[in-house]
Structure formats: C-alpha cells, structure tokens
Amino acid sequence: MQGFDWKKLQNGSDIRGVALAGIADEAVNLTPEITQQLGQAFVHWLAAKLNKPTADLTVSVGRDSRLSGPVLMQAVMRGMAIAGSHVYDFGMASTPAMFMSTVTPGFDCDGAIMLTASHLPFNRNGLKFFTAQGGLEKQDISDILTLAAKNEFTAAIAQGSVEPHDFISVYAAQLVTNIRQTVNHPKHFEQPLKGLKIILDAGNGAGGFYASQVLEPLGANTTGSQFLDPDGTFPNHIPNPEDKAAMASICQAVVANQADFGIIFDTDVDRGAAVDASGKELNRNRLIALIAAVVLQAHPGSTIVTDSITSEGLTQFIETDLKGIHHRFKRGYKNVINEAIRLNQTGQASWLAIETSGHGAMKENYFLDDGAYLVSQLLAELAKARLAGRSLSDLIANLQEPVESEEFRFKIAAEDFRAYGQQVIEQLQAFAAKQADWQVVPHNYEGIRISCQSPTEAGWFLLRLSLHDPVLPLNVESNVAGGVTQIANRLLAFFQTCDKLDLRSLQQVLS
Structure with a gap:
C-alpha cells in the first residue's frame, strides 16, 4: 500500500483509526487489509x-461491541494464522480480560490483542496489545507499525489454527473469587452481595457480562440494570464515565430503582465509575478518594499516584485523613501507571495509580487499568460496610470538594503546536510571577499549576499541553462561588496576547 501513512494510526501506546465510512471528512484508514498486516506485524514483533x-x-484476540469489530477481528486473526501462530478467538471481551489471558494458567498466551477504540464514536476502532508484562509502550507500537509498513512477511509452511473460547467467563469467575475472598464473611462467603440492589449500566459496550456473571452469582439483585446488550451504534448514551449524559443516566436509574449502588463502564471496561444510594456520582476526585481509602486501609502510608488535574481537597484528604502520600503526576493512564511502577522500584510503596478519567490500576492486579477490578474492590468494601452497619460513602465523608470546577480547551493554530504551546506556558509562568496573590505550585510535572490565594478566588488553575492534540487544556477550580470567573477573567487578559489560541470556550463563559 504505497503512500499509506501508517504513523497516523498511532495514538500513544494504542492504534486507532477510522473503520467505517459515513462521517464527513473522516476517511477510512483502518481496513481489513491494514488490520491483517497489523496482526502479522504483531506476531513477528512478539517472536523477536x-x-x-x-x-x-x-x-x-477479543473485541468490544463496535460494528466494525467482527470483520476486523477476522482480519487480524487471519494475519496471525498466516504466520503460523495459534490464535484464541475470545469473541466479545473486555480489554482487561485480554491481558489476563497472558497470565491465567491453562492459557498463558504469549500476547493478546483487543479491538476497541474505547469511548470514541461508532465509526472508529483500534487495537490494544498486551504481553504478560502488561500493555505495550509507545515505542513498541512504533516498531509494530514499521514492520507493518515494510510488509516483508512470508507465510508459514503450516497455517496456524483459530480456536474459539469463552474467556470472559473465566475472567468473570476470577472477579467473583476475588470479591468473596476480600469480604471473607463466614456466613455470607458465597453471596456477600445478597440483599443489595446493584444496577449496572454497560452503555451497550462489552461490560454487560458483569451483571449476570459477577453481580448475580454474588447474590446481588440487578433489577433495573440498563444497556447491557452490545450495540455498536451506542443508541442510548456514550459509554464513558466522564460523559455528563452517561453519568446522569446511571444516577437517575439508581434513584428510580431505589438501588444501593450503581456501576457504569466504558466500552471496553478498562474504566469504571459508581453511584451511591442517594444518586451521587462517585467518579473523578470522589472515585480516587474512595479507592484510596480502601487501599490505605490495607497498605498504610502507601503513595497514591494520580494525574495532574486532581483537586487540592483530594491531596488534603489522602495526606491528612488517610495518612498516605499523594503524588500528583502527568495526564495519561500509562504515565500514571509507569510512575507508580517506578516508585515501587525505588523502594517507595505505591499500591494505586489512577486518573480522574476512571483509569485505575492496582499493584496486586499487575498494575492493569481494569474498571471491573476497581469496581469489584468497591463492591467488596460496600458488602463489608453493610455487614458492619456502615455506609460506603462514610469513607469519604471528610473529602473537601471544590465549589466550582471548569475545563477550557484552547485549540492551537500554530504549525509547530508543541513549541507554541510550551512558549505560552512559559509566558504564563512569567505573568503569574507578577501577581502578588498567585504562587507556582511546586512538584508539578506538566504545564504550570498556580495556587490562587485571594479570598475571592481561593483555588488553582493548571495549563498544560494535550497528550496528542494541538490543544492547551486549562483546568480551573475554586472553593468559593464565583471564584472560577474571577480567575478566568484575570487569565483572559493574558491569553488575549496569544494570537494563535482559540479562546472561544473561555470567552463564552465570561460573556
């Protein structure tokens, strides 16, 4: 395929592309032919x-519910079989389950591929790759794409076999066992969730199995669960715990059904969030605080690694109330996970790495970003709290949350957007240094974070470069009503000197 730009398929440590036609200005670049070559490239990379x-x-190989999934899955399996490799066809699966197939006795796969594009629109798809050491890194993906572009593969003398297998049931059974052993109640060992009504919203992605194969065997009443059937058109809402409509839907379902708990997954189940019995969202800072409380009960003093946009209240909660260490690092789930792994290697215990997006990875679970495993730990704590006459939300009763929080995204029109974005960040640092009531926050690992100490602002802001896009995201939080507007007004005066930024998102809030 002369002229094909393979590099455009790389999205950090994943591959993503347009798999279906029909959307204006989005040409298909992830075809069956391309996907077959990617399958060949992966097994040759893995063999080396x-x-x-x-x-x-x-x-x-597994896939989520996307419409393009079945065809692309056949293509990638065909590519690997041509190379002579033995292939397990897991059909509908989750991203975490695919990794688990590399470390589960009886399977011990040399590698695994998940076809998914997470929460992206229905016309997209992609590939995530795993070995027993975890998900591949950015350089690994570059190397696989280089092999695919060369296309110097020769067919094996004997074509490899493709064997269907229901692995999601194996994975679900692992979660069931984990919850039983974590609760470990002598009278309720088999069904620690009996008497609890728990609603699941799978968003028509791949996570519907969790209701019938995890919650119900543990005794939970799942009446009222919604959007469990896979449907790649995603007709009800975007399967994304960060989406406001998705969270509103599960919150409403919990209240309407008088449930004790609600769960929502993204399309491929590597992210999750929850809802308490009152219909209150347990995501972003609340989710981090809750799972941090669980982790620090088991591992006192542990370092909790998060991304850069977590609140000051979360830091205070982790360090003052929970007696842990909050290490605020960079955005990007691989960045957060790799930092936790690095800390452990240096002797600083870190049992949790988690992003505000809902990507959460735990040391005892291979530092795998696994939404189902994370939720399972919350369910075990919910069961223990109920048996002790407590509420799960009691764990985060002291969490101080901001009064206001906003994110603005400024598109960068400069050709070298990274250089221009870095220039803006440096100029903002100089501007902030001249403000008597603004202070640079130390130990910040990306962009610039400023503490705004005026009583009318009482908050902070962070300006950073997006991981992949020509965008400068600006996060602003305040502990007083009107504080975000106060901070944003002062920032607007600075940003108006930057002629290559699209400031409409900020101007609309201030108009």
Whole structure:
C-alpha cells in the first residue's frame, strides 16, 4: 500500500483509526487489509521479543461491541494464522480480560490483542496489545507499525489454527473469587452481595457480562440494570464515565430503582465509575478518594499516584485523613501507571495509580487499568460496610470538594503546536510571577499549576499541553462561588496576547 501513512494510526501506546465510512471528512484508514498486516506485524514483533518462531506463539484476540469489530477481528486473526501462530478467538471481551489471558494458567498466551477504540464514536476502532508484562509502550507500537509498513512477511509452511473460547467467563469467575475472598464473611462467603440492589449500566459496550456473571452469582439483585446488550451504534448514551449524559443516566436509574449502588463502564471496561444510594456520582476526585481509602486501609502510608488535574481537597484528604502520600503526576493512564511502577522500584510503596478519567490500576492486579477490578474492590468494601452497619460513602465523608470546577480547551493554530504551546506556558509562568496573590505550585510535572490565594478566588488553575492534540487544556477550580470567573477573567487578559489560541470556550463563559 504505497503512500499509506501508517504513523497516523498511532495514538500513544494504542492504534486507532477510522473503520467505517459515513462521517464527513473522516476517511477510512483502518481496513481489513491494514488490520491483517497489523496482526502479522504483531506476531513477528512478539517472536523477536521472545526469541521464538511465530509458529510457536499463542495469541488471544477479543473485541468490544463496535460494528466494525467482527470483520476486523477476522482480519487480524487471519494475519496471525498466516504466520503460523495459534490464535484464541475470545469473541466479545473486555480489554482487561485480554491481558489476563497472558497470565491465567491453562492459557498463558504469549500476547493478546483487543479491538476497541474505547469511548470514541461508532465509526472508529483500534487495537490494544498486551504481553504478560502488561500493555505495550509507545515505542513498541512504533516498531509494530514499521514492520507493518515494510510488509516483508512470508507465510508459514503450516497455517496456524483459530480456536474459539469463552474467556470472559473465566475472567468473570476470577472477579467473583476475588470479591468473596476480600469480604471473607463466614456466613455470607458465597453471596456477600445478597440483599443489595446493584444496577449496572454497560452503555451497550462489552461490560454487560458483569451483571449476570459477577453481580448475580454474588447474590446481588440487578433489577433495573440498563444497556447491557452490545450495540455498536451506542443508541442510548456514550459509554464513558466522564460523559455528563452517561453519568446522569446511571444516577437517575439508581434513584428510580431505589438501588444501593450503581456501576457504569466504558466500552471496553478498562474504566469504571459508581453511584451511591442517594444518586451521587462517585467518579473523578470522589472515585480516587474512595479507592484510596480502601487501599490505605490495607497498605498504610502507601503513595497514591494520580494525574495532574486532581483537586487540592483530594491531596488534603489522602495526606491528612488517610495518612498516605499523594503524588500528583502527568495526564495519561500509562504515565500514571509507569510512575507508580517506578516508585515501587525505588523502594517507595505505591499500591494505586489512577486518573480522574476512571483509569485505575492496582499493584496486586499487575498494575492493569481494569474498571471491573476497581469496581469489584468497591463492591467488596460496600458488602463489608453493610455487614458492619456502615455506609460506603462514610469513607469519604471528610473529602473537601471544590465549589466550582471548569475545563477550557484552547485549540492551537500554530504549525509547530508543541513549541507554541510550551512558549505560552512559559509566558504564563512569567505573568503569574507578577501577581502578588498567585504562587507556582511546586512538584508539578506538566504545564504550570498556580495556587490562587485571594479570598475571592481561593483555588488553582493548571495549563498544560494535550497528550496528542494541538490543544492547551486549562483546568480551573475554586472553593468559593464565583471564584472560577474571577480567575478566568484575570487569565483572559493574558491569553488575549496569544494570537494563535482559540479562546472561544473561555470567552463564552465570561460573556
């Protein structure tokens, strides 16, 4: 395929592309032919890494509910089989389950591929790759794309076999066992969730299995659960715990059904969020605080690694109330996970790495960003709290939350958007240094974070470069009503000197 730009398929440590036609200005670039070459490239890359012939490799493949999934899955399996590799066809699966197939006895796959584009629109799809060491890194993806572009593959003498298997049931059973052992109540060991009504919203993604194969075997009443059937058109709402409409839907369902707890997953179940019995969202800072409370009960003094946009109240809660350490790092779930792994290697115990997006990874679970595992830990704590006559939300009763919080995204028109964005950040630092009541926050790992100490602002802001897009996101929080507007007004005066920024999102709030 001469002229094809393989690099455009890279999205950090994943591959993503347009798989279906029909959306204006979005040409298809993830075709069955391309996907077959990616399958061939992966097993050749893997064979070189493991020093094994491709014919000796066993690789698993799964997909989410996307409309393009079945065709692309056949293509990627065909590519690997042509190379002689043995392939497990897991059908509908979750991203975390695909990793688990590399470490589950009886499977012990050399590698795994998940076809998903997470919460992106229905016309997109992509590939996530795993080995027993975890998800691949950015450089690994670049290397696989280079192999695919060269397309110098030769067919094996004997084509590899493709074997269907229901692995999601194996994975679900692992979660069930984990919850039972975590609660470990002698009278309620088999069904620790009996007497609890728990509603699941799978958003028509791949997570519907969790109701019938995890919640119900543990005794939960799942009446009122919604959008469990896979549907790649996503007819009800975007399967994304960060989406306001999605969260409003699960909150409403919990209240309407008088449920004890609500769960929502993204499309491929590597992210999750929850809702308490009153219909209050347990996501972003609240979700981090809740799982941090669970982790620090088991591992006192542990470091909790988060992304850069978490609130000051969360830091105070983790360090003052929970007696842990809050290490605020960079955006990007791989960045957060890799930082927690690095800290452990240096001797600083870190048992949790979590983003405000809902990506959460725990040390005892291979530092795998697994929405189902994270939620399962909350369910175990919910069961223990109920048996002790307490509420799960009691764990975060002391969490101080901002009165106001906003994110503005400024598109960058400069050709070298990274250089221009960095220039804006440096100029803002100089501007902030001249403000008597603004102070640069130390130990900040991306962009610039400023503490705004005036009583009318009482908050902070963070300006950083987007991981992949020509955008400068600005996060602003305040502990007083009207504080965000006060901070934003002062910032607007600065940003209006930056002629290559689209400031409409900020101007609309201030108009």
